[in-house]
Amino acid sequence: GGNPLGFPGYEEKLAKLQRETGLEEAVVCGTAxxxxxxxxxxxxxxxxxxxxxxxxxxxxxxxxxxxxxxxRLPVVLFAASGGARMQEGILSLMQMAKTAAAVGRHTSAGLLYISVMTDPTTGGVTASFASLGDLLLSEPGTLIGFAGRRVIEGTISQDLPEGFQRAKFLQEHGFLDAIVPRARLRDTLAKLLSWHRPEVKSTVLPAGRYPDAEQAGLVHTGSECLRIIREKGRPVFQDYLPMVFEDSMELHGDRCFRDDESVWGGIALLGGRPVTVIGQQKGRTLEENVRTQFGMPHPEGYRKALRLMKQAEKFGRPVICFVDTPGAFCGIEAEERGQGEAIAKNLMEMMALKVPVISVVIGEGGSGGALAIAAGDRLAMLSNAIYSVISPRGFASLLWKDPAREAEAADTARITASDLHRFGVCDVVIPEPAEGAQQDPEQVAARIRSYLLAELDALLTVDTDRLLQERYARFRRI
Structure with missing residues (x-):
């Protein structure tokens, strides 16, 4: 390394630290x-x-x-730094670009990089290799940021909020996948590494098929379905997740603005096979519904979903989406952050994903807010689910200027799973108990799991070119 600037006392300081710490420099590298x-x-x-x-x-x-x-090895890097080394001046700054370029080549080779940020991770290290992981983890309370607190306060003369630049702040703003206490870090890393082994295959055979919903006499009108899906106690995505999958880990954030709690995203195991799961979340209580905007995603929710879908594509993981939304969030902030652009980008990118994409409507499929995670190879619907161009209430308001005619609109608009199956939009109708999935959530979850296992086994035998051609043709013919 030397002393490129001839900085007074620098070489002596390095020698002293080497004696005191037993380290050659500030990082230790190897294999493990x-x-x-x-x-x-x-x-x-x-x-x-x-x-x-x-x-x-x-x-x-x-x-x-x-x-x-x-x-062809994955990288696990434990970052901690005060930033660039001032004693080496501009040559220190150039290391940011150099390290970022090396990470880029590793990424382009389709290899996994897990970055674990420890306290503190700041400056030029945050703004280079530490923030470029496929998975960004942090220990609780870690200071993470580019500009230091004193620099910010001195530059803009503004008091900063409590918790600013700490791990929770970063996760809430979309820049961390997970906060993991040190005691759980080894097991978490081992799990993530095992889920990214290229040789991982399904180890569980699909369960038996189930009766067609119409043959089972479970078809309801649109207004009846609307009533059933609004029943208190109807299972939501969070209920199905542990029943359909053997294990899962949530990954947070869009890497741009915020983590939207109305969209769950992460990795799960289905029949021993890692898959990427996206689920629109409604709450079970009023408090949960307020936190999840009643299942109405902001643009950052769709961008989080797309980020994780692209990650799935990199590692060859199938994508499974659970649709349950009255529609995309409509409000000033959603428009300011580009709600239309976010949905449009998802549609275009999903049509080109080089991995199987399966969507299941478990409740409401509201307009473009639903389609933004349902443009894939297969679409299934629970027998009481609905999927529509606009909510029945919106339909009645726009066409008849009378929102009270919501039930009539639900029947007129042909929004049931049976209707969509006849239109060729829905591939399979998964039967629920007559009065709704809340009567037997475990049975419904088992049927969803059976469907997903069978479809994945079929889709994974299809070569990529044919998969993309058939996906394009699926929507082209409608």
């Missing part, structure tokens, strides 16, 4: 096994000049990623 999974590992140590990044640290991080790319 976590839960039996071989990976390239780096750990930064703030005892050495606050783990600031100079030429040596930049070179070590770059070499780590180059080696991992050549050996």
């Amino acid at each position: 096994r976590i839960g039996g999974h071989l990976c390239a590992v780096a750990a930064m140590d703030t005892r050495f000049l606050m783990a600031s990044m100079g030429r040596v640290v930049g070179e070590q991080i770059t070499t780590l990623f180059e080696t991992a790319t050549a050996r």
